[in-house]
Amino acid sequence: MASSDNSPxxxxxxxxxxxxxxxxxxxxxGVALEGVEWIVxxxxxxxxxxxxxxxxxxxxxxxxxxxxxxxxxxxLFGTDLFTCNEAEQIAVRRRVGFVFDGGQLLHDxxxxxxxxxxxLYHLPSDEKGLxxxxxxxxxxxxxxxxxxxxxxxxxxxxxxxxxxxxxxxxQPELLFLDDPLSGLDPRDAGWWIEILAKLAAGHAxxxxxxxxxxxxxxxxxxxxxxxxxxxxxxxxNFIALDAQSGLDSGGQPALDELLRxxxxxxxx
Amino acid sequence: xxxxxxxxxxxxxxxxSYVNFLGHKLLRFLGTVQGLVAFLLIxxxxxxxxxxxxxxxxRPLLLKHLARAGLYLLPMTxxxxxxxxxVVIGQTVSQLTRFGVTQLLGTVMVSAIVRELGPLLAAGLVxxxxxxxxxxxxxxxxxQGEVESLESLGIDPIHYLVVPRVVGMAVGMFxxxxxxxxxxxLSGYLWAFAQDVPLRPGDYFRQLAExxxxxxxxxxxxxxxxxxxxxxxxxxxxxLAQPLALSGVSRATVRAVGQSLIACAIIDAVFIIVYLVA
Numbered sequence: 001m002a003s004s005d006n007s008p009x010x011x012x013x014x015x016x017x018x019x020x021x022x023x024x025x026x027x028x029x030g031v032a033l034e035g036v037e038w039i040v041x042x043x044x045x046x047x048x049x050x051x052x053x054x055x056x057x058x059x060x061x062x063x064x065x066x067x068x069x070x071x072x073x074x075x076l077f078g079t080d081l082f083t084c085n086e087a088e089q090i091a092v093r094r095r096v097g098f099v100f101d102g103g104q105l106l107h108d109x110x111x112x113x114x115x116x117x118x119x120l121y122h123l124p125s126d127e128k129g130l131x132x133x134x135x136x137x138x139x140x141x142x143x144x145x146x147x148x149x150x151x152x153x154x155x156x157x158x159x160x161x162x163x164x165x166x167x168x169x170x171q172p173e174l175l176f177l178d179d180p181l182s183g184l185d186p187r188d189a190g191w192w193i194e195i196l197a198k199l200a201a202g203h204a205x206x207x208x209x210x211x212x213x214x215x216x217x218x219x220x221x222x223x224x225x226x227x228x229x230x231x232x233x234x235x236x237n238f239i240a241l242d243a244q245s246g247l248d249s250g251g252q253p254a255l256d257e258l259l260r261x262x263x264x265x266x267x268x
Numbered sequence: 269x270x271x272x273x274x275x276x277x278x279x280x281x282x283x284x285s286y287v288n289f290l291g292h293k294l295l296r297f298l299g300t301v302q303g304l305v306a307f308l309l310i311x312x313x314x315x316x317x318x319x320x321x322x323x324x325x326x327r328p329l330l331l332k333h334l335a336r337a338g339l340y341l342l343p344m345t346x347x348x349x350x351x352x353x354x355v356v357i358g359q360t361v362s363q364l365t366r367f368g369v370t371q372l373l374g375t376v377m378v379s380a381i382v383r384e385l386g387p388l389l390a391a392g393l394v395x396x397x398x399x400x401x402x403x404x405x406x407x408x409x410x411x412q413g414e415v416e417s418l419e420s421l422g423i424d425p426i427h428y429l430v431v432p433r434v435v436g437m438a439v440g441m442f443x444x445x446x447x448x449x450x451x452x453x454l455s456g457y458l459w460a461f462a463q464d465v466p467l468r469p470g471d472y473f474r475q476l477a478e479x480x481x482x483x484x485x486x487x488x489x490x491x492x493x494x495x496x497x498x499x500x501x502x503x504x505x506x507x508l509a510q511p512l513a514l515s516g517v518s519r520a521t522v523r524a525v526g527q528s529l530i531a532c533a534i535i536d537a538v539f540i541i542v543y544l545v546a
Binding site: 064096104118124170 | 317322323324325405408409412413414416417418419420421422423424428
């Protein structure tokens with residue numbers, strides 16, 4: 001197991017977790033991960049692999065301050081969201097984006113209204129720039145003709161694209177994506193990988209500032225050569241892979257499983 | 269002489285399972301009351317601290333829920349007003365005529381409709397049409413992770429989902445009750461006229477004016493706001509306060525409607541005492 005804080009980069013820490021026990025959202029008494037030690041620095045691009053029910057979504061929820069850890073310390077931009085005051089909490093949340101599995105858009109708003117919501121809520125005085133900004137965010141999804149529809153009119157995958165647009169509305173510095181490639185065909189998966197590469201390099205929507213990314217998935221192959229840091233979730237443990245060797249780190253049965261083509265897992 | 273079966277039953281200890289059952293129910297009731305009071309206080313706190321926050325988002329939501337608990341219920345309220353006027357007049361006119369005291373018609377209308385039936389009927393209507401919808405909507409939103417979505421965007425779910433419903437429902441409830449009472453009073457005269465009661469409109473409205481006093485207006489406003497607040501807080505609480513699966517939404521709706529009815533009955537009883545004391 002490699003220590004995650006041995007990063008050769010000296011950029012500032014945006015997320016740190018020390019000895020964190022991650023609860024399961026569906027079973028409050030249960031623990032999905034124990035003793036998580038994880039540091040994410042600015043401009044890093046993390047891909048976290050784990051099989052189904054390994055705790056990927058729960059880990060991201062704790063990291064983003066949406067779920068209280070059972071124990072340990074989790075800080076975003078140096079702030080513990082569960083002990084700070086409300087103003088500090090909102091200030092930190094505005095620096096963090098979260099793309100949920102399936103988008104989790106508000107069903108009674110149109111897709112365009114979903115994208116506009118954080119801007120309208122946090123920056124209501126900038127009405128002039130609002131329409132332009134929303135238009136640019138919707139254009140990012142390549143689904144402009146659907147913008148006036150409600151989430152239920154679109155497939156889950158396309159809802160997730162609007163979830164990305166919504167998460168980018170406030171120009172976050174750190175973006176969590178929960179299993180963005182889940183159930184996608186190669187074309188849609190390619191769209192996500194390409195847009196995330198652009199965001200990591202610096203996108204015009206974010207004033208060309210590189211975005212720190214954390215993605216999860218149950219197949220790490222698409223992220224090979226794209227993400228710069230990797231971690232595994234196995235047997236309730238968070239295992240950060242060596243920064244240098246990445247997916248070429250040997251001796252991890254779980255890693256082999258996450259890199260194996262799915263048809264190779266079928267018994268002959 | 270052998271003891272009778274009845275005596276044996278009286279001497280038998282109260283079954284432990286019954287005590288457990290009652291204790292469990294009592295604890296659950298106290299827990300619910302505690303949760304509801306905490307939820308109400310949190311909502312009032314958020315309402316106070318975020319009063320001027322994000323008005324372009326909150327104002328349309330508030331108007332939407334105001335319309336839902338008031339404007340959209342006007343057709344049904346009109347029907348109920350006609351029915352209520354008929355019921356009260358139909359039941360009382362014959363008695364009042366028999367004893368020659370038709371001049372008490374206004375007093376009966378004020379006592380029955382303004383103080384009791386109007387607010388209660390309006391509360392029932394708002395509960396059925398808007399309160400139940402609250403639980404279903406919020407329960408579904410909770411089950412589909414929309415609450416976490418709002419939190420991730422730095423939006424307080426109580427501010428976005430609950431405050432507009434509570435304010436909209438309390439104000440809508442008041443307006444709807446006033447409309448229902450006015451409609452019932454007018455329909456009451458219509459039905460009295462149809463039954464050949466020798467009462468001129470001027471006399472009828474004079475009776476009403478004499479039966480009403482300033483306290484009626486004050487308590488009517490307080491009672492309807494209390495009904496609206498209780499219904500909205502209870503329905504929002506059951507929709508939001510606990511993690512729900514979609515399959516649990518119907519059960520939460522039934523529980524919320526039942527508790528709202530009990531809360532309205534308790535509030536009404538408190539106001540009856542206030543009327544009696546005042």
